[in-house]
Each structure stands twice: as C-alpha cells, then as structure tokens.
Amino acid sequence: MNAETMSTTYLVLRFGLAIVIIGLGAFAYWLINQRLLVRARNNVSTLFNTLPNKPVLIYFTTPDCAPCKTIQRPAINRVSSLLGEDLEVVEIDATERPDLAKVWGVMSVPTTFVLDARGEARYVNNGVARAEKLLEQIQTL
Amino acid sequence: MTQPLQKVDHSALKTNQIIIISLNVLAFILNLPGLAAFVALVMGIGSLLKIPGFGFVYKNILKPRGWMKPDVLDDNPEPHRFAQFLGFLFMTAGSLSLFLGAPILGWSLVWLVVALAALNAFGGFCVGCAVYYWLSRFNLPGFSKQPPAGTFPGMKPKLGAS
Numbered sequence: 001m002n003a004e005t006m007s008t009t010y011l012v013l014r015f016g017l018a019i020v021i022i023g024l025g026a027f028a029y030w031l032i033n034q035r036l037l038v039r040a041r042n043n044v045s046t047l048f049n050t051l052p053n054k055p056v057l058i059y060f061t062t063p064d065c066a067p068c069k070t071i072q073r074p075a076i077n078r079v080s081s082l083l084g085e086d087l088e089v090v091e092i093d094a095t096e097r098p099d100l101a102k103v104w105g106v107m108s109v110p111t112t113f114v115l116d117a118r119g120e121a122r123y124v125n126n127g128v129a130r131a132e133k134l135l136e137q138i139q140t141l
Numbered sequence: 142m143t144q145p146l147q148k149v150d151h152s153a154l155k156t157n158q159i160i161i162i163s164l165n166v167l168a169f170i171l172n173l174p175g176l177a178a179f180v181a182l183v184m185g186i187g188s189l190l191k192i193p194g195f196g197f198v199y200k201n202i203l204k205p206r207g208w209m210k211p212d213v214l215d216d217n218p219e220p221h222r223f224a225q226f227l228g229f230l231f232m233t234a235g236s237l238s239l240f241l242g243a244p245i246l247g248w249s250l251v252w253l254v255v256a257l258a259a260l261n262a263f264g265g266f267c268v269g270c271a272v273y274y275w276l277s278r279f280n281l282p283g284f285s286k287q288p289p290a291g292t293f294p295g296m297k298p299k300l301g302a303s
Binding site for chain 2: 011014021032107108
C-alpha cells in the first residue's frame with residue numbers, strides 16, 4: 001500500500017469515526033425525544049376532556065420568543081390554512097401555563113407536538129419546525 | 142432576589158457554537174491540531190473581549206444579510222461568557238495534548254467541547270452556564286447572577302422578563 005492510499009484510508013477512517021460519534025449523539029437526542037413523547041402521551045388528559053378526533057398540533061410559545069413570531073407562527077398558520085378543519089391547533093403560552101410546560105417536559109420554545117386522531121403524541125419538534133416538516137409529520141399519521 | 146437582566150442575542154451564541162462544532166469536526170477528520178488550536182485561540186479572544194468568539198460571523202455576515210434572525214432574550218450574559226471560557230480551557234488542553242503527542246486525550250477533549258456546544262445549540266442547555274449558576278450558590282466571588290425567573294439553571298430562558 002503506497003503512502004497516498006494509506007493517507008486516503010486514514011482520512012476515510014477518521015471521517016467514519018466522526019460519523020459514528022455524531023450518530024451516537026443523534027441517537028441520544030432521539031432517546032430524549034422518545035422520552036418526551038411518552039411523557040406527552042401520559043399527559044394528553046391535561047389538555048383535552050374529549051379528544052377532537054383529528055390530528056392536533058400543540059404549540060408551546062411565549063410572548064418574548066422571537067423565532068416563534070417570525071418563523072414558527074407563520075409556519076403554523078400556513079399548515080392550518082392548508083389543512084383547515086382537518087387539524088386542531090392548540091397554542092399554549094408557557095408564561096401563562098408553566099404547569100403545562102412542566103408536565104409536557106417543555107424546556108425551550110418553540111416546541112411543537114403532533115398528536116394523531118387518537119390523541120397519541122407521535123412527533124415532537126424542539127425548536128423551530130418549518131411548515132413542510134409539520135405537514136410531512138401530519139401526513140404520516 | 143430580583144436582578145436586572147440584559148438583552149442577550151441567542152442567535153450570536155448559536156452561530157458561535159455551530160462554527161465551533163464544524164471546525165472541530167473538520168479538525169478531527171483532517172487530523173489538524175492547528176485548526177483545533179485556532180478554535181481555542183478564537184474562544185480565548187472572545188472570552189477576553191466578552192463576546193462570542195465567532196460572533197463576528199453572525200454580526201457581519203449572517204445578520205446583515207438576513208440569513209439568521211436575532212433571537213434576543215432577557216438573560217444574563219455572564220454565564221455564557223463563563224461557558225465559553227470553560228470551552229477555551231478544554232480546547233487549549235486538547236490542543237496542547239495533540240501537540241504533545243497524546244491524540245486520544247486531545248481529541249477526546251475536542252469532542253467533549255463539540256458535544257457540549259451541540260447540546261447548547263440544538264438542545265438549548267448550556268452546561269457551562271449551569272456550572273456558573275451552581276458556583277453562584279456557593280457565593281463565589283464573580284459568580285453573582287441567578288438564573289432568570291422560571292428558568293432551569295443552564296436552560297435557554299423561555300419566560301418573559303422579570
């Protein structure tokens with residue numbers, strides 16, 4: 001094996017190792033999200049007495065959250081106008097309902113949860129979720 | 142005890158963290174201890190000037206072009222500066238280890254900084270800030286700030302100004 005091949009192999013190995021390390025980090029993040037979803041499933045009753053029998057988008061925000069106003073709110077408006085009556089949007093101000101933010105495990109805003117028609121939390125988005133992403137999540141329910 | 146909070150642009154902090162992550166991963170893949178040392182140097186300069194080390198990228202490029210929007214929150218800047226200083230110490234130790242022929246220790250320290258920066262950038266939890274608030278509980282000189290009302294120590298503030 002010549003020096004150039006060895007150098008390329010070494011580079012590829014280091015790249016692979018970097019991917020594995022990043023993958024492990026992403027897996028840990030996925031596990032945390034799964035924990036949030038389980039928590040959300042156990043706390044649907046804190047929001048609804050009777051389920052609306054359609055997908056629900058739960059949106060945690062605060063009045064001083066800039067990305068909520070500039071990105072998340074317009075994205076939700078777009079999704080809402082596209083799906084109309086087929087989607088229920090529940091907006092929760094975490095400053096007014098810190099109890100809900102706590103039981104749902106919300107630690108930053110914006111955070112959105114996508115629930116299916118049976119009230120089961122299927123997706124959680126920590127941080128801004130674009131309209132395309134929300135639509136994709138809702139369409140897979 | 143109430144305390145005055147300041148306006149902190151979290152987009153500048155996030156830009157700083159993402160650049161630190163990117164450059165460190167690149168340094169690892171290309172096996173460039175010099176690049177890791179450069180990151181340490183910029184973080185050190187940022188700590189001295191009390192600004193995010195790579196914040197100039199946000200200030201001069203991303204923000205003016207509208208590629209990143211400001212995310213100004215009522216927060217304490219001191220814990221973020223302390224977090225960057227801690228990162229600088231880890232990066233300096235990591236770079237020195239790499240130059241002194243201890244690659245496993247060196248790259249482990251670099252990856253530790255990557256992990257903590259990623260937790261902050263994508264998870265909203267600043268470990269260095271949490272350490273700052275933990276030290277402030279012991280009334281250590283220079284660690285006087287308390288977390289914003291209703292915010293878990295180290296988490297990105299989500300509540301309005303107190």
